Amino acid sequence: MRIELKREGGIAFLPGLNRPRTFELGDLPPAQAEAITRSVHAASFFQQPSVVGTASKGAADQTRYTLTVEVGGEGAEGGRRHTVQLLEPVQDPHLHALLELLKQAERDLRREAARPHG
Amino acid sequence: MRRVHPGWHRHSLYCILPPYVVRTIAQNGSPAQRAAALRTMAVDNTFRALRLTSAVGAQRVPTRRIGGMMAESQRQRFIYNMGGQEGFPGTLARSEGQGATGDVAVDEAYDGLGATYDFFWEVFGRDSLDDGGMPLNAHVHYGMNYNNAFWDGQRMVFGDGDGDIFNRFTIAMDIIGHELSHGMTEDEGPLMYFRQAGALNESISDIFGSLVKQKFLNQTADQADWLIGAGLLADGVQGKALRSMKDPGTAYDDPVLGKDPQPAHMRDFVRTWEDNGGVHINSSIPNRAFYLASLKLGGCAWEKAGRIWYEALRDMRLRPDCGFARFARITSLCASRLYGEGGTEEAAVVDAWGEVGIKVTREKISVARVPTLKVPAVQPSGRPSA
Structure with a gap:
C-alpha cells in the first residue's frame, strides 16, 4: 500500500512542508505500517467522498489535507486508488486517526533524516 | 469587574450616545487622544454613510453598527482549553476579568486578545471585530503537535506546535492580531480568499497583527522588526519568523x-494555484508597501499609515475581488481625504506603492506587470524571471 499526504493552506506558505510526501508502507516499521493499514480500513477510506468537511464562511489560514491511497497486488482491493480531501477540523474519528498516524510517520521520517549519518 | 481604559470616560453601563456627547467625553483624554477621537468620529460617519447608501457596500445589516457612537470599551474574552482534542468548544479556562491561570498558552491568548481589542478601540474607536462588541473566543491546545493557527469564521484556534518546527502559536502576539484581523476583514470587506484579493486579505491581517504588537511595545515604525511570527520557529530551524514585511x-x-517564497516587488509576483492562488505568498507586496509608507510617514505606524489602510478597508470602493492596483488607489484616495489632497501623506502612500511596482495616478491605475494565471501549478521557486 502506498499513501500520499499533501498539505495545503495554514498560516504561511512553507514550501518544504507543502511538498507531497509519499509513504510506501513496506518501508515503514512493521507495527506502524500495520496500524496505518488497519486505520485505512477502519475509515472505509475507499468509500469516503472526495471531499470531507466544509469550509465555513470567512475562514482563513485553515489547513487542507489531500490523502491518496493506492493498493497494489492481487488482493480484494488490489489496483484500487482513491483520493480524499480533508478540510479542518476533521470530525470523522477514523479519518482523524488515519491522518494523525500519517503525521506521526512523517515526523518520524523527518527526525530520522535530521540525524547525522554514520 | 469590567476593565475600562484610562483616559476614557468611565460609565457603568454599556451605552449608546449621540456623537456630541461622545465629543464631550473624548475631551477627558489627552490632546492626542482627543484629536484622534474627533477624527475617528468625523471620518467614520462620513465614510460609513457613503458605504451604507451605496449599492456595492450595502451588504450587511446596518442596525448593529454603532461604531463611533460607542463611548466605552467592552472587552469580552473567553479562552478555551482544547486539551489536545479537536472537538469544539473544549473547556472554558479563563474569561474576562479572571486572573492568570499559569497555563502559558491560555494566558498568552488572553493577553493577545486584550492587546488586539485595545489596539482597535484606542486607535480607531472600533469595538471588537464587528464594531459591535463581539466577544472574542480563542481555543488553545488544539490537537496533538498541531502546527497551525487559524480563524474558522467565528473563533481563533491555536495549536501547541510539534516542538521540532514550531513552538506554540500563541507565542507571537502578531499572530493573534493576524487571526482576529481576519474576522474584521470578513466583517468590513469581505475580500475573497483567493488570488490578489486573498493576498490583500492576508496582508491586512499581517499589517494589523504587526501594529497590535508595535503598539503594545510602543515602537515607532523604524524601531519595529516588521516580522510576522517571531519566536514561533523552534530552536534549530534556520529562520527568524514566518514572514518579513520589511x-x-x-x-x-x-x-x-x-x-x-515571498516576493518584494510586482516583477516577482508568484503565479500559482496553490495556497488559494498564493494568498500567503504575494501578500508580501502590499505588506512591503505598507512598511515603506509607514517609514516615510514617520512616527508610529498605526498613527497615519494604519489609519489610511483601515479607512481603505472600509471604503465603499473596496470590492470582494479587489486587486492590488485598485487597493493602492483606494489607499491614496484615503490619504488625501484624511490628510489633505496633494499632501505629503498622499505622496508617501503613492511612492510606497511605486517602490513595489504599482504606479498610482489620479487618472488611471497602471501596474508594472499584470500577472495572469496561465500555468496550472507553478512551484513558488519557479517565479517569472522577467
Whole structure:
C-alpha cells in the first residue's frame, strides 16, 4: 500500500512542508505500517467522498489535507486508488486517526533524516 | 469587574450616545487622544454613510453598527482549553476579568486578545471585530503537535506546535492580531480568499497583527522588526519568523521548511494555484508597501499609515475581488481625504506603492506587470524571471 499526504493552506506558505510526501508502507516499521493499514480500513477510506468537511464562511489560514491511497497486488482491493480531501477540523474519528498516524510517520521520517549519518 | 481604559470616560453601563456627547467625553483624554477621537468620529460617519447608501457596500445589516457612537470599551474574552482534542468548544479556562491561570498558552491568548481589542478601540474607536462588541473566543491546545493557527469564521484556534518546527502559536502576539484581523476583514470587506484579493486579505491581517504588537511595545515604525511570527520557529530551524514585511523572502531558509517564497516587488509576483492562488505568498507586496509608507510617514505606524489602510478597508470602493492596483488607489484616495489632497501623506502612500511596482495616478491605475494565471501549478521557486 502506498499513501500520499499533501498539505495545503495554514498560516504561511512553507514550501518544504507543502511538498507531497509519499509513504510506501513496506518501508515503514512493521507495527506502524500495520496500524496505518488497519486505520485505512477502519475509515472505509475507499468509500469516503472526495471531499470531507466544509469550509465555513470567512475562514482563513485553515489547513487542507489531500490523502491518496493506492493498493497494489492481487488482493480484494488490489489496483484500487482513491483520493480524499480533508478540510479542518476533521470530525470523522477514523479519518482523524488515519491522518494523525500519517503525521506521526512523517515526523518520524523527518527526525530520522535530521540525524547525522554514520 | 469590567476593565475600562484610562483616559476614557468611565460609565457603568454599556451605552449608546449621540456623537456630541461622545465629543464631550473624548475631551477627558489627552490632546492626542482627543484629536484622534474627533477624527475617528468625523471620518467614520462620513465614510460609513457613503458605504451604507451605496449599492456595492450595502451588504450587511446596518442596525448593529454603532461604531463611533460607542463611548466605552467592552472587552469580552473567553479562552478555551482544547486539551489536545479537536472537538469544539473544549473547556472554558479563563474569561474576562479572571486572573492568570499559569497555563502559558491560555494566558498568552488572553493577553493577545486584550492587546488586539485595545489596539482597535484606542486607535480607531472600533469595538471588537464587528464594531459591535463581539466577544472574542480563542481555543488553545488544539490537537496533538498541531502546527497551525487559524480563524474558522467565528473563533481563533491555536495549536501547541510539534516542538521540532514550531513552538506554540500563541507565542507571537502578531499572530493573534493576524487571526482576529481576519474576522474584521470578513466583517468590513469581505475580500475573497483567493488570488490578489486573498493576498490583500492576508496582508491586512499581517499589517494589523504587526501594529497590535508595535503598539503594545510602543515602537515607532523604524524601531519595529516588521516580522510576522517571531519566536514561533523552534530552536534549530534556520529562520527568524514566518514572514518579513520589511524584507520579504528573508524570513527563513531551512532544510525542512524550504526558503521563504515571498516576493518584494510586482516583477516577482508568484503565479500559482496553490495556497488559494498564493494568498500567503504575494501578500508580501502590499505588506512591503505598507512598511515603506509607514517609514516615510514617520512616527508610529498605526498613527497615519494604519489609519489610511483601515479607512481603505472600509471604503465603499473596496470590492470582494479587489486587486492590488485598485487597493493602492483606494489607499491614496484615503490619504488625501484624511490628510489633505496633494499632501505629503498622499505622496508617501503613492511612492510606497511605486517602490513595489504599482504606479498610482489620479487618472488611471497602471501596474508594472499584470500577472495572469496561465500555468496550472507553478512551484513558488519557479517565479517569472522577467
